Amino acid sequence: MGSSNLELIFDSVGHFGRPMDTVRIAVVGAGVMGLSTAVCISKMVPGCSITVISDKFTPETTSDVAAGMLIPPTYPDTPIQKQKQWFKETFDHLFAIVNSAEAEDAGVILVSGWQIFRSIPTEEVPYWADVVLGFRKMTKDELKKFPQHVFGHAFTTLKCEGPAYLPWLQKRVKGSGGLILTRRIEDLWELHPSFDIVVNCSGLGSRQLAGDSKIFPVRGQVLKVQAPWVKHFIRDSSGLTYIYPGVSNVTLGGTRQKGDWNLSPDAEISKDILSRCCALEPSLRGAYDLREKVGLRPSRPGVRLEKELLAQGSRRLPVVHHYGHGSGGIAMHWGTALEATRLVNECVQVLRTPASQSKL
Amino acid sequence: MRVVVIGAGVIGLSTALCIHERYRSVLQSLDVTVYADRFTPLTTTDVAAGLWQPYLSEPSNPQEAHWNQQTFNYLLSLVGSPNAANMGLALVSGYNLFREAVPDPYWKDIVLGFRKLTLRELDTFPDYSYGWFNTSLILEGRKYLQWLTERLTERGVKFFLRKVESFEEVSREGADVIINCTGVWAGALQPDPLLQPGRGQIIKVDAPWLKHFVITHDPKRGIYKSPYIIPGLQATTLGGIFQLGNWSETNNIPDHNTIWEGCCRLEPTLKDAEIIGEWSGFRPVRPQVRLEREQLRFGSSNTEVIHNYGHGGFGLTIHWGCAQEVAKLFGKILEERNLLRIPPSHL
Numbered sequence: 001m002g003s004s005n006l007e008l009i010f011d012s013v014g015h016f017g018r019p020m021d022t023v024r025i026a027v028v029g030a031g032v033m034g035l036s037t038a039v040c041i042s043k044m045v046p047g048c049s050i051t052v053i054s055d056k057f058t059p060e061t062t063s064d065v066a067a068g069m070l071i072p073p074t075y076p077d078t079p080i081q082k083q084k085q086w087f088k089e090t091f092d093h094l095f096a097i098v099n100s101a102e103a104e105d106a107g108v109i110l111v112s113g114w115q116i117f118r119s120i121p122t123e124e125v126p127y128w129a130d131v132v133l134g135f136r137k138m139t140k141d142e143l144k145k146f147p148q149h150v151f152g153h154a155f156t157t158l159k160c161e162g163p164a165y166l167p168w169l170q171k172r173v174k175g176s177g178g179l180i181l182t183r184r185i186e187d188l189w190e191l192h193p194s195f196d197i198v199v200n201c202s203g204l205g206s207r208q209l210a211g212d213s214k215i216f217p218v219r220g221q222v223l224k225v226q227a228p229w230v231k232h233f234i235r236d237s238s239g240l241t242y243i244y245p246g247v248s249n250v251t252l253g254g255t256r257q258k259g260d261w262n263l264s265p266d267a268e269i270s271k272d273i274l275s276r277c278c279a280l281e282p283s284l285r286g287a288y289d290l291r292e293k294v295g296l297r298p299s300r301p302g303v304r305l306e307k308e309l310l311a312q313g314s315r316r317l318p319v320v321h322h323y324g325h326g327s328g329g330i331a332m333h334w335g336t337a338l339e340a341t342r343l344v345n346e347c348v349q350v351l352r353t354p355a356s357q358s359k360l
Numbered sequence: 361m362r363v364v365v366i367g368a369g370v371i372g373l374s375t376a377l378c379i380h381e382r383y384r385s386v387l388q389s390l391d392v393t394v395y396a397d398r399f400t401p402l403t404t405t406d407v408a409a410g411l412w413q414p415y416l417s418e419p420s421n422p423q424e425a426h427w428n429q430q431t432f433n434y435l436l437s438l439v440g441s442p443n444a445a446n447m448g449l450a451l452v453s454g455y456n457l458f459r460e461a462v463p464d465p466y467w468k469d470i471v472l473g474f475r476k477l478t479l480r481e482l483d484t485f486p487d488y489s490y491g492w493f494n495t496s497l498i499l500e501g502r503k504y505l506q507w508l509t510e511r512l513t514e515r516g517v518k519f520f521l522r523k524v525e526s527f528e529e530v531s532r533e534g535a536d537v538i539i540n541c542t543g544v545w546a547g548a549l550q551p552d553p554l555l556q557p558g559r560g561q562i563i564k565v566d567a568p569w570l571k572h573f574v575i576t577h578d579p580k581r582g583i584y585k586s587p588y589i590i591p592g593l594q595a596t597t598l599g600g601i602f603q604l605g606n607w608s609e610t611n612n613i614p615d616h617n618t619i620w621e622g623c624c625r626l627e628p629t630l631k632d633a634e635i636i637g638e639w640s641g642f643r644p645v646r647p648q649v650r651l652e653r654e655q656l657r658f659g660s661s662n663t664e665v666i667h668n669y670g671h672g673g674f675g676l677t678i679h680w681g682c683a684q685e686v687a688k689l690f691g692k693i694l695e696e697r698n699l700l701r702i703p704p705s706h707l
C-alpha cells in the first residue's frame with residue numbers, strides 16, 4: 001500500500017469534523033509501552049486524537065510473553081533515583097488496580113515469595129525494597145527450603161499479565177476515542193503529514209525505525225505450566241531461574257541470551273529450565289500442560305525517553321522515543337509512560353505556540 | 361493384636377497410619393482395620409479448607425500447643441518433596457486482619473516469617489486497621505484423605521463401611537484395642553456433654569488469581585464468625601460461619617449470603633468467581649481434645665479404648681501430634697501386655 005493511500009485513510013479519519021486545535025498523535029507499537037502511553041496521553045494531554053499503529057497486537061507482543069513480575073532490573077545508564085521513581089509510579093498504579101474490583105479483568109494480582117542468593121550480596125537491601133510490600137530478609141527457617149542458598153529477600157509484590165492487561169488498556173484507549181490500526185510501519189516518515197507527533201514505542205523495531213544500534217534482543221525462553229498449588233514466586237538472584245505463579249498458569253524460566261533473535265523454542269532449553277525450577281520447587285515435577293514461549297527483551301543500557309525533531313528538507317516531525325526497557329518493561333511501564341506523556345505535552349505546547357510555527 | 365479404628369476422617373486415618381508405621385515392624389500380629397459410616401468425600405475433614413492455623417488464644421491444655429507444632433513441623437518436612445501436591449500439601453502465605461491491635465499469637469514462631477502488617481498493606485483492607493502476615497501450610501482435606509487411604513491400603517489395612525452402634529459390638533467381635541475417632545458423633549458411642557457441633561458452611565469458588573489466605577477476626581463475635589478466604593490447591597474456600605449446637609447438615613441461604621457478602625466486601629474481584637459448590641459440616645467442638653485411654657469391660661474381657669476426638673476447627677492443624685500421642689499410648693498398652701518383642705540385635 002503506497003503512502004499516498006495511507007494519507008487518504010488518515011486524512012479521512014483525521015480531518016472529518018476535527019476542530020482546528022486537535023493535535024494528531026500516532027503511537028507506534030501496541031505492547032505495554034504503546035498502549036499505556038496512549039492511555040496516559042488521553043488522560044493528560046487535552047485536545048488531541050490518538051491512533052495506535054502496530055503490526056502486532058496482544059496476544060502476539062513481547063509483553064504477552066513476559067511474566068510481568070514487579071521486580072525491577074537495574075539500568076546502568078539511568079540514575080537510581082529515576083528508576084526508583086518509575087518503579088514506584090508503576091507499583092502505585094497497579095496497586096490501585098489490584099485493590100479494585102477490576103483486578104481480575106486487568107490481569108493484576110498480589111503475589112508473595114522469595115528472591116534467593118547463593119552468596120551474600122554486597123547490597124543486601126535493593127533500591128526498590130520500600131516500594132514493594134513487607135520487604136524483609138528471609139529467616140533461617142525460610143532458607144531451609146533452599147539448601148543451595150544462603151541469603152534471601154521475602155516480600156509481596158504485583159504481577160501484571162500482558163494477555164489480560166493489554167486488552168484492558170486497549171479498551172481504555174478506545175473508550176477515550178482513540179483508534180487502533182494494524183499496519184507495519186517501515187519508516188517513521190510514513191506518518192507525516194497525517195500526524196503531528198509520533199510516539200515511538202516500537203521496542204526492538206527501533207533498530208530500524210530509529211536507526212538505534214544500542215538496542216538489541218536478550219532472548220528469553222519460558223515454560224507456562226499448570227501447577228496451581230504453587231502460590232509463591234521464587235527467583236534466583238541471577239535472574240536465570242524463576243518460578244512465577246500467575247492468574248491461570250505458572251511461568252518457569254528462563255534464559256538471557258544476548259543478541260539472539262530466534263523466536264522458536266528450543267527443546268533442550270525447556271528441559272533445562274524445568275530441571276532448574278524443579279530443583280527449587282520439587283513439586284513442579286507434577287506440573288502439567290507445559291507450553292513453551294519465547295520473547296525478545298528489547299534491551300538497552302538505558303531506556304530511551306527523549307524528544308527528537310526529525311527533519312527532511314522542509315518537513316518536520318516531532319518524535320517522542322519511549323523504548324528499550326529490557327527485562328523491566330512491565331515493572332517500569334507506567335512511570336516511563338508518564339514521563340513520555342510529559343514530553344508529548346512539551347511537543348504539543350511547541351506546536352500550539354504561534355511564534356514557533358515559523359520554525360517548522 | 362486386633363486394632364479397630366472407628367472413624368475415617370483425618371483423625372481416624374492419620375492415627376491408623378501412625379500406629380501402623382510405628383508398630384507393624386515390631387509386632388507381626390498387628391492387624392488394623394478402619395470402620396466408618398462416612399468416607400471421603402463425605403467426612404467433616406472434606407469440608408475443611410485445610411489451612412494450618414490454631415485458634416488465636418492459648419489452649420487450656422498446653423499439650424495441644426505442642427501437638428500443633430509437631431504437626432506443622434511434620435508437614436513442613438514433607439512440603440519440599442515432589443509428592444507434596446498429591447498429599448494436598450502446599451505452602452501458602454496470607455493475612456490475619458483485626459479492627460484493633462491484638463497480642464501476637466502463641467504460634468507466631470511456629471509458622472514462617474511472622475510479622476505485623478505495614479500500613480500500605482492495610483490499604484488493601486479498608487475495614488481493618490491491624491494485622492499479621494505469615495507463611496503457613498495448606499493441607500487439603502479431600503486430597504490428604506485420599507493419600508492416607510492409599511498409604512493404608514498399601515499396608516494392608518482394611519476399610520469397612522459400617523455404622524458402629526457400640527464399643528461392645530466391636531469388642532465382642534474380637535478387637536483388642538479400639539481407637540475412637542468418631543469426631544462430632546462420639547456422643548452416640550458414649551455420652552459426652554462437653555462435645556458439641558460447631559456448624560460451618562463454606563462456598564468453594566474458582567478464583568485462581570487469589571494467592572493469599574485472608575482471615576478476618578471479630579473478637580466480639582468469636583472464631584470463624586467473620587469472613588475468611590482460603591485458596592486451596594485448585595479451588596478457593598469462602599467461609600465465616602460458626603453455629604454452636606446446630607445439627608443441620610443442609611446449606612442454608614442466609615448463611616450463603618453472609619459468606620458471599622462478607623467475602624466479596626473483603627475481596628471485590630470475587631464477583632467474577634464461578635461457584636463450584638457449597639457444603640456444610642460440623643466442627644467437633646470441645647473445651648479440650650479428648651485424647652486418653654479408657655478400659656471397658658464387656659463380659660470377661662478388658663477392651664482398651666483410646667479416645668481421639670473433639671478437635672474443633674483445628675483438626676488438620678493438630679492431627680499428627682495427636683496421632684503420635686495415640687501411638688505412644690498404644691505402645692504403653694503393648695508394653696503392659698508384654699507384646700513388644702525386642703529384637704536380639706538390640707540387646
